[in-house]
Amino acid sequence: MATDATILAPDPDNHKLVHLQLPCGHFTCRQYSRLTTAARGGHRLGCEECREETYRAQARAIGWTLVGLATDKTGGYRRYAHSCGHQQDVAIVNVDKNQLDCAGCGESWVSKPSQIYLFRIELVDRPVLKLGHSSDPERRLFQQLGPAARDTGEVLRAIDMETGHAALVAEKRAHRTMRTEHPEWVVPREEFAGQINTKSEIYEIGALEFLLSLMDEIEAEARDDKASASDPVEPDPEEPDPEPE
Ligand SMILES: [Zn+2]
Ligand SMILES: [Zn+2]
Known part of the structure; x- marks a missing residue:
């Protein structure tokens, strides 16, 4: 009860295991000892199915498809298919942050346009701010950061950055x-x-004016960079011509 899960039945073959229904509605099987630890710690049991669904949504939002477990790597990796059809193992965190390159078609997040955003999200006790970058801030806010962001989130500001790298x-x-x-x-x-699906980069509402001024600076610099990037570039004399094959 303390974990919000419902105990259904002990496992017929292993006395250490118990079958459960999680608060999200999914069914799972856990060791009694892990159930006890979670209850004592006052935290919920994680749901593998919900977690994979989150990964699937993160991938979908940026033109990739979650295929399944990684084939070459373990831990925080999964196998994804790009919209071009190519499949590769990618760190989950890089999918969440839209920082992955396709080895099949060569498309790179580094060179794609991005934005720096400022969100306002209501926690249970107060509003907070989130600063970050994304090629699609609205999708990031409403589809990837969890229910509080989806229900109360607001894009306060977003500024265009020429590339994902510059934004990062x-x-x-x-x-x-x-x-x-x-x-x-x-x-x-x-x-x-448990309220916003992110690890850091959340600020008190009192930081609003300061964050907006930081964004002013970023915007001004991005404009200057754009201007200088359109200047003609001299060829680098140190760079030898590629050898003919
Ligand atoms: Zn679930
Ligand atoms: Zn590709």
């Missing part, structure tokens, strides 16, 4: 600035765990 660099720098200059605005993970 700018985002990391902004988070570093927040951690070093304003640690009081960084929301500890345990305060949003």
